[in-house]
Amino acid sequence: MQGKGLINFFVILISIACLYSLSFTFVTHKVERDAVAYAKGDPAKERAYLDSMATVNVYSLGFAKYTYQYCKERELSLGLDLKGGMNVTMEISLKELINNLADNPKDENFKKALDNAEARSKDSQKDFVSLFGEEFKKLSPNTKLASFFASKDNAANNITANSSDADILAFLEKESGSAIDRSFNILRTRIDKFGVTSPNIQRQQGTNRILIELPGVSDEERVRKLLQGSAKLEFWETYDNTEIFPLLENINHTLASTLKVEENKVAAATNDTTAKDSVSGGRLASLGAGNKAITDSSAKDSSSLAMQQARNQNPLFAVMSPNVGQNAQGQQALGNGPVIGYVLQKDTALVNSYFNSPAVKAIIPANVKLLWSVKPVSKETKMFQLFAIKPTGLEGNPVLTGNVIADAKADVDARTNNPQVEMTMNSEGAREWRKISAAASSANPKKAIAIVLDNTVYSAPTVQDEIPNGISSITGNFTFEDTQDLANVLKAGRLPAPAKIVEEAIVGPTLGQAAIDAGINSSVIGLVVVLIFMIFYYNRAGLVANIAVIFNVFFIMGILASLGAVLTLPGIAGIVLTMGTAVDANVLIYERIREEFALGKGVRQAISDGYKHAMPSILDSQITTFLVGVILYIFGTGPILGFATTLLIGILTSLFTAIFITRIIFEWMLQKDMKITVSYPWSDHTMKNANFGFVKNRKKFYAFSIAITIISLISIFTKGFSLGVDFSGGRTYTIKYEKAVNLEEVREHLDGTFGVTSEVKTFGGDNQLRVTTPYLIDQTDDAADKQVLDKLNEGLAKVQNNAYQIVSSQKVGPTIANDIKVSATYSVIFSIIVIALYILIRFRKWQYSVAAAISLAHDAIVLLGIFSIFDGILPFSLDLDQHFIAAILTVVAYSINDSVVVFDRIREYLKLHRAKNEPLSHVVNTAINRTLSRTIITSLTVIFVLAVLFIFGGEVIRGFSFAILVGIIFGTYSSIFLAAPIFADLQGEEKAPAKELSAAEKTSFKTAKA
Structure with missing residues (x-):
């Protein structure tokens, strides 16, 4: 080798x-x-x-x-279904949205109406906009809402000064719904880019709340900041420190004369908690900062006696160190740049209270904004920078906003090797940025531009030269994780209204520990069964294949861990599939080696030729499966993305282990003169001379497939499906028991009472549960609510000697948003099209492509039909949920793998058999029979695993394993009985002219006949 x-x-x-x-x-x-x-x-x-x-x-x-x-x-973390994670309830601030749409009016009744509506919304079932309309009508019965909302910005929505209050409220309803929808999509985009596999994100119906569950999250603070950041990116001009220092002196003198009587109140404000809140504003506070160093000597202790005495005469400068440095003569002088001072984190609340006092606000000009840095200068000093920002124009706007950002990505500064964020602006932004940077770089001294996100300064670089192409960087005291999050937020977009976390808790796994143990144990048992079967059928070569499979699983887990992936149930499905494909590659090789032995070749030559002749089939089958994975990775989100990641990694590792590791082991065995066998006497001739009439009897199989397809379609369009909570949404209840409760026992009682599968997980503790049920989800009236509640109490009461109370309840939308469902559907269809195109290019006949597409469509429809027909009949759940998506994609990938192997043998035999003027039907039938051993053995290895998973894996994943099991059986059926015969019919029975065979073709022909 x-x-x-x-x-x-x-x-x-x-x-x-x-x-x-x-x-x-x-x-x-x-x-x-x-x-x-x-x-x-x-x-x-x-x-x-x-x-x-x-x-x-x-x-x-x-x-x-x-x-x-x-x-x-x-x-290597486990997902929400296996381990649990973080549960967050986000609330979109419709109060601030409406205030912004009205351009922040000063009218006191308008503000009070918003406050009253917010207070009533906590107890009322009415939506926020209706409450606001009622409250405003009470306070200002003679004032039209149009007087606040008739603006140039709202004119596109046909809002004029003559619009009625009903028109305005309808407009606000529309904008509120749109804001929640956009927030939903932006939050989901941020979460997907955050790297969480299979997140759950749901709209709480009829409210402005969004429920989010994040599996495997360990850094909860990072998640809070990521979710709550509104991504309001702005670029501001800045003042130089020398321009602002006189104002600081004036503020200091003003404070000294006005704050003496309030000394105690001011001192009480200095505490770490409020300081932290005021600096960060609760938003993305750990993502970056400026990079100016500050010495430890400047970090004065504000609680010292000297500071207390100094505060009487210099209140501001006692807690804020001005930006001072040394001039060319080595004397102390004011420093240059937009930083005007440094303040310890624990003193920032005090400084804020100074700036917000009426006396100081009166002397700060309207064209001066003072903003904090987002991070302290260093972890040791905990000292924040204060920047002087210069608003432009009469309205005090930034020079540029984040709307012009076309792309953002985490990068590394080539000079310093420090993490940074690279921004790319659109054409409009690039033009404006060129003017701004040209003006800043030509000033004397050169000006800094502050990059501000959510009212905190991330960096304020001094512009050295004009920036002509709209590409620039945000630099600062970043970690690489910081830059990933910042780029993520900028790219995902700005939330249309502020979002805040109103509830959070750590939730337990969707699957109880018993179900998890059963699933893991059954998977291990299934793997052991496969390993035993390989040795049982292929003798010593089976042992070599087993070593390769073990290496394959090891490589998959190692790569997933290195990527920071979260292992979920769909991910396990991907591993199960790649185990099958790994075995499949070995089976293809071993079957070829057996054919070479049948020709009388020596061991070394038979192994070499076996690998060579099996390679086209291995590559074609794996590439088609890989294409499915790529498409799912591009279009998929949540569970589909997790499945695709595992599948792609598994295919690459399967190829590596099956082709190279087994070959290395065989080479080592040859060097040691060890006996190499690829069969036992009893298995050597299994299906070797099979000659079943697949093509001859194809019309019978066509009739069967057409009949089952029609039955499936009728059931799909008439009976439909039972949708899981993921697809239908449901009612969610938080239940607290007096004592710890068994998750599986509660789930069993509730499923029996409701008659549908409900989602049950621990919520905050082992005596508190969160239950979501799709029971009567299509009915939203009070009678339905009472009926569901009665059923819930009936099921919960079956837990003996453990009192409970229902803490809260709410209605939630589907976990998987409609656009994800649509993308999943399109990705399956697109997968079939791309595979058909690949087959067309690879096999150079459109008949192969059409046959493969028909076969795949058949498998998908039949699987859906079975779930529709037998729903409510079989004694386990056949709900369609996000795990079913992973199952049907597994089936598509596996089915095409089977079909391509048969096609590859047909293509090979067409060159050989057709030269002897044989009918195409005979060639196709021979190809199917010669690959029959491989097809059945490969399918059996996967079926073994799935059968064990289905029988012993527990009730929760029984429907999931049943979907893959049935799909694999029908995928195997379609590749043998449909795909190849359809190709024969499409190709026609024309005969090729006879020709003399080459020596290599004669050898292969003898092999086929053998």
């Missing part, structure tokens, strides 16, 4: 890299086991133990030492 040394090197290198990535998971699991042993069942003690270990070095690797927190961030 050529390049054996290089391949050995890559195997060792990848193995070390995967082991390194997975080692963090091993370490964190050990620490968490120690925490459980220490706590002895006390959750509080367990959390305290883990908190204490956060900064402790728990892992040493050479000279490197890693803390528990570092390891935790790099472990």
